[in-house]
Amino acid sequence: MIAHDIALKIIFFSQTLVGVVGNSFLLGLYIITFFAGSRLRTIDMILTHLSFVNILVLLSKGIPQTMAAFGLNNFLDDIxxxxVFYFHRVARGLSLCTTSFLSGFQAITISPGSSRWAKIKPRVQKYMVPFCLFCWVLHMGSNGPILVYMKGPKGHKNTTSILDFDFCSVLFNPSFSTTISAFIIFLHDITCLIIMMWTSGSMVLVLYRHRQRVQYIRGSNLFSRPSLETRATQSILMLVGIFVFFNLINSVLTVYVQFAKTKLWLLNVSAFLAACFPACSPFVLIFSDSQVSTYYLIIREKIKLPSFIDY
Known part of the structure; x- marks a missing residue:
């Protein structure tokens, strides 16, 4: 039991620390690059927003979970x-929304010029900021019932209607408003996942066709260097694949927890899975998106940063 507790402490602390550092590095890199006068790609605005909401996800989930693993179960009151749960749910929804938007935008970007999707690219760029604001308003509104039904740890005697999260608990009290909110969140999540899988399939098809054309033009050379656009698309595909994988597993586990009378180890696994994508995503971009290394080299030359990675 002691070894189990130590492992939980190390896992949650390490996951939160590594994820926050990675996302903060990306967020800082994009911001410094912008103020340094270098031109950012349009997609970098989406990645900046994704890094920011990922930090919120990790802080709002990782810190309480880590403190609970250290035995501090009563450090939060009802308020x-x-x-904490409200901002976690809002940030989690924004991460999902931003990732689906990122996938859709990249699919439109690499679509052939003759495609109907290429014609709406300027509109997507124009409404990018309003769309992000809409996502904030949507998730802040739809998660409002959490502010009513979330309570402190074991804050009620009627345990049959309580789901205990070790350091907090939620009182089940179904009503019309909570049902509508749950339906909106469920519909939003399903829609975003469908968009991600559909656009990912489109990107894979475009990349395959592009590869076939390149091989036909260049002959049998299978080792030609992929273009920057192709590498960026591959990075987005990796991000989406990681997100869908962890999100689907965590969704199934979350549903199971509702009927499992709240086993603590299931909640710990669910918390770990929920933070996997925010913790992994910055490193996928750092090591697979060549433009990230380009920005770093530019900033390093301007303000004499130390060399952390050899490119």
Missing amino acids: GCKF
């Missing part, structure tokens, strides 16, 4: 639990 603290309300706001």
